[in-house]
Amino acid sequence: xxxxxxxPVGALLLSACAGEQTLEDLGELEIKIEDNAPIxxxxxxxxxxxxxxxxxxxxxEQKVEAMRxxxxxxxxxxxxxxxxxxxxxxxxxxxxxxxxxxxxxxTYRGAIKLYEDALKVAxxxxxEPILLYQLSKAYEQAGRQQQALDALQALLDLxxxxxxxxELHFRRGEILFDLRRFAAAEKDYAAVVALGPxxxxxxxxxxxxxxSAFKQEHYGDALDAFFALxxxxxxxxxxxxxxxxxxLSPGDRELLRDIFRVVTLSFKELGGPEAIRRxxxxxxxxxxxxxxxxxxxxxxxxx
Amino acid sequence: MTLPRARLVALFIAGLLLAQPAAAxxxxxxxxxxxEQAMGQTGAAIARLQVERRQAGGASSDELNAMLAExxxxxxLYRRAGEQLRQLxxxxxxxxxxxxxxxxxxxxxxxxxxxxxxxxxxLPPARQRERLLLEGELLLRRGRLSAAEQxxxxxxxxxxxxxxxxxxxxxxxxxxYRGGDTExxxxxxxxxxxxxxxxxxxxxxxxxxxxxxxxxxxxxxxxDEAADYFKRARLNGPLSSTALLGLGRAYASxxxxxxxxxxxxxxxxRDPADPAVQDALLAVPxxxxxxxxxxxALQYYNQAVGSFQxxxxxxxxxxxxxxxxxxxxxxxxxxxDEPGVVGRDxxxxxxxxxxxxxxxxxxxxxxxxxxxxxxxxIARSLEKIQRWTSEVANDDSxxxxxRTALLAxxxxxxxxxxxxxxxxxxxxxxxxxxxxxxxxxxxxxxxxEARFSIAQIYDYSAKRWGER
Numbered sequence: 001x002x003x004x005x006x007x008p009v010g011a012l013l014l015s016a017c018a019g020e021q022t023l024e025d026l027g028e029l030e031i032k033i034e035d036n037a038p039i040x041x042x043x044x045x046x047x048x049x050x051x052x053x054x055x056x057x058x059x060x061e062q063k064v065e066a067m068r069x070x071x072x073x074x075x076x077x078x079x080x081x082x083x084x085x086x087x088x089x090x091x092x093x094x095x096x097x098x099x100x101x102x103x104x105x106x107t108y109r110g111a112i113k114l115y116e117d118a119l120k121v122a123x124x125x126x127x128e129p130i131l132l133y134q135l136s137k138a139y140e141q142a143g144r145q146q147q148a149l150d151a152l153q154a155l156l157d158l159x160x161x162x163x164x165x166x167e168l169h170f171r172r173g174e175i176l177f178d179l180r181r182f183a184a185a186e187k188d189y190a191a192v193v194a195l196g197p198x199x200x201x202x203x204x205x206x207x208x209x210x211x212s213a214f215k216q217e218h219y220g221d222a223l224d225a226f227f228a229l230x231x232x233x234x235x236x237x238x239x240x241x242x243x244x245x246x247x248l249s250p251g252d253r254e255l256l257r258d259i260f261r262v263v264t265l266s267f268k269e270l271g272g273p274e275a276i277r278r279x280x281x282x283x284x285x286x287x288x289x290x291x292x293x294x295x296x297x298x299x300x301x302x303x
Numbered sequence: 304m305t306l307p308r309a310r311l312v313a314l315f316i317a318g319l320l321l322a323q324p325a326a327a328x329x330x331x332x333x334x335x336x337x338x339e340q341a342m343g344q345t346g347a348a349i350a351r352l353q354v355e356r357r358q359a360g361g362a363s364s365d366e367l368n369a370m371l372a373e374x375x376x377x378x379x380l381y382r383r384a385g386e387q388l389r390q391l392x393x394x395x396x397x398x399x400x401x402x403x404x405x406x407x408x409x410x411x412x413x414x415x416x417x418x419x420x421x422x423x424x425x426l427p428p429a430r431q432r433e434r435l436l437l438e439g440e441l442l443l444r445r446g447r448l449s450a451a452e453q454x455x456x457x458x459x460x461x462x463x464x465x466x467x468x469x470x471x472x473x474x475x476x477x478x479x480y481r482g483g484d485t486e487x488x489x490x491x492x493x494x495x496x497x498x499x500x501x502x503x504x505x506x507x508x509x510x511x512x513x514x515x516x517x518x519x520x521x522x523x524x525x526x527d528e529a530a531d532y533f534k535r536a537r538l539n540g541p542l543s544s545t546a547l548l549g550l551g552r553a554y555a556s557x558x559x560x561x562x563x564x565x566x567x568x569x570x571x572x573r574d575p576a577d578p579a580v581q582d583a584l585l586a587v588p589x590x591x592x593x594x595x596x597x598x599x600a601l602q603y604y605n606q607a608v609g610s611f612q613x614x615x616x617x618x619x620x621x622x623x624x625x626x627x628x629x630x631x632x633x634x635x636x637x638x639x640d641e642p643g644v645v646g647r648d649x650x651x652x653x654x655x656x657x658x659x660x661x662x663x664x665x666x667x668x669x670x671x672x673x674x675x676x677x678x679x680x681i682a683r684s685l686e687k688i689q690r691w692t693s694e695v696a697n698d699d700s701x702x703x704x705x706r707t708a709l710l711a712x713x714x715x716x717x718x719x720x721x722x723x724x725x726x727x728x729x730x731x732x733x734x735x736x737x738x739x740x741x742x743x744x745x746x747x748x749x750x751x752e753a754r755f756s757i758a759q760i761y762d763y764s765a766k767r768w769g770e771r
Contacts, residue, residue, distance in 0.1 A: 020506075020537045020538070020539065020540070021537065021538040021539065022534060022535055022536060022537055022538055023533055023534045023535070023536055023537075023538055023543075023546055023547065023550055023566065024534040024535070025538060026538070026550075026565050026566060026569060027565070028565070029561055029562075029564055029565050029568070030565075030568060031564070031568070031599070033561065033591070033594050033596045033599070034596050034598060034599055035594055035595040035596045036595075037596070037597065037598040037599075038764060038767075038768035039597055039598060039601070039760075039761060039764040039765075039768075042597075042761045042762070042764040042765035042768070043761070043762075043765035045761040046758050046759075046761035046762040046764075046765055049754070049757050049758030049761060050758045050762075052754070052758075053751075053754050053755050053758055057751055057754075057755075059748070059751055062751065062752075062755050065755075066755065066758065069758070069759075069762060073762070073765075
């Protein structure tokens with residue numbers, strides 16, 4: 001009876017003596033993983049540590065990375081500060097407090113300085129493109145539009161084949177459009193369109209390309225862009241274009257309403273129904289031509 | 304009244320030598336040289352034979368030259384031994400093998416291969432295995448793969464169970480791997496990795512085979528196989544740190560960070576002078592970071608920074624001990640007589656080298672061992688000269704002019720030996736300082752990495768939970 005209890009112990013002892021332990025005998029993890037433990041004041045501590053690291057390290061690439069993250073975190077703080085200031089401004093009566101442009105400039109100054117400093121160190125290195133990108137955003141937020149444009153152009157010059165060049169051209173287009181530099185904006189929108197419909201910016205760029213041409217009174221070019229977008233939206237899977245927007249999302253229906261409004265204005269400027277006829281004769285007839293005539297008629301009636 | 308132990312031993316050895324029938328035919332000078340050799344006075348034996356040869360002019364006997372070559376070999380003077388052996392009409396094959404071994408240790412691969420080529424007859428089995436192993440290794444180092452495979456194949460045929468055959472199997476695997484036959488190489492290593500032989504060398508070789516396979520499989524992306532090989536390694540063998548690191552890497556490569564933490568945590572508690580442990584000190588918090596355990600990651604990164612700081616301070620102390628010569632001096636005194644034995648464990652015996660675990664791998668290299676041994680030899684010669692100088696200075700029977708001449712010669716010799724000793728010690732110090740500098744740079748880079756990671760951990764935490 002006793003022997004029966006002792007046998008397994010003896011066997012264990014024997015097996016322990018038989019050979020040295022291997023990594024197979026390592027056992028289980030000795031510590032408990034605490035994966036839900038937030039660190040208080042983490043962002044400030046991250047910034048302090050990046051500062052300290054940046055000031056003492058000789059390792060260039062990590063130094064730039066620390067500066068970049070420091071600038072990103074400062075940018076986050078600036079965004080939050082700006083939002084709070086906007087809330088305060090909203091509560092004030094008109095004319096009180098600082099003007100918005102000054103507020104933007106002051107709020108983002110710190111982040112911009114950090115990005116600019118990082119960029120000086122990162123020139124020619126692998127982190128230059130990301131820094132230019134972030135800097136362009138910081139300039140935009142600060143309302144420094146020309147510098148934002150320059151940063152985006154520098155990035156495109158540096159990486160003409162950048163994967164996100166559609167976004168970069170689109171953002172340039174948007175800034176230029178805001179600055180009422182429509183010819184230049186049209187070029188950047190056209191650059192997005194040239195990249196093809198796989199870009200998520202394609203539709204927006206087509207619309208804004210049309211608007212840029214319209215603002216320059218280049219109505220023919222504007223109509224080309226607008227109808228290219230309408231065709232895309234109303235084209236069925238079998239390739240047919242239909243005069244039916246029922247299947248579109250509310251957003252796209254709203255977009256088409258805007259487009260048809262400006263199309264009507266464009267044809268009005270080009271001479272009215274005769275211009276519509278000439279356009280479709282030249283560029284090919286569409287199932288939604290009737291809508292174009294009708295919208296123009298409605299405009300005349302309103303006037 | 305008892306005879307001192309050394310004298311008893313001397314008498315015993317002398318008796319043995321005199322009793323040998325072969326010795327009876329020896330020239331009295333050769334017999335005296337053999338006696339001196341047996342007494343450990345190899346330098347005196349060499350000097351005796353050199354004088355004898357000079358007196359004989361060009362007519363010194365083959366026996367004398369053979370013995371001189373043998374003595375040179377025991378002293379590690381392989382160039383002189385080689386010259387001597389080449390003068391012999393028929394040198395002993397064993398001597399050629401020993402010369403080849405010395406040349407190989409000194410890094411002269413071609414010279415070693417040439418010495419091996421002088422062996423004309425079959426050697427006794429054990430020596431034959433040594434020869435085939437050495438030749439295989441040298442040919443492998445020269446990139447002559449098929450010739451290496453041929454020698455190593457022969458070795459495996461002649462003594463399958465021997466230690467040499469085990470080493471030969473490893474070398475053969477290397478040759479096959481380099482030759483592109485990776486499957487055959489893995490089979491050989493796998494067999495070695497299951498070797499049940501129990502000597503410490505064979506167990507170390509078994510670990511080495513398993514680790515080689517582990518890293519090979521890890522590189523090939525075969526993570527489970529890699530882990531299995533790493534697990535075969537001993538937990539406390541000389542390669543266990545590398546094995547622990549490798550096992551953790553295997554798990555981490557498939558993002559099994561909890562599993563990776565088991566070997567890495569174990570490793571991180573070992574001597575932080577070990578580069579593998581330094582890797583683990585960073586790997587543990589890295590894995591914790593990947594598991595979103597940011598607070599724990601911070602704790603371990605801070606520990607790592609502390610360890611690196613301590614190691615940097617230790618390195619500075621060792622550097623000081625190297626610069627002032629005390630570390631090298633204590634090594635010469637403690638280990639100069641025993642080339643090839645300065646291992647990590649034995650360094651603990653040296654109080655002056657506390658923290659020298661950073662340098663044990665350097666101490667174990669052939670070039671450092673050769674310097675160490677030469678320094679010890681010179682130190683002994685200097686002691687003899689000083690003793691002899693004192694005797695000459697106090698010997699009233701010598702005519703003053705003769706005494707002055709002898710003392711002048713002794714001073715000259717002492718100066719030259721001291722210069723030589725200084726050169727060897729300086730060379731050792733330079734090697735040690737180079738190694739320490741590499742280590743310091745590595746630790747500095749690791750400490751920077753840890754500090755950067757601390758900032759990143761706060762950053763990740765802020766991203767995950769927002770600014771609280």
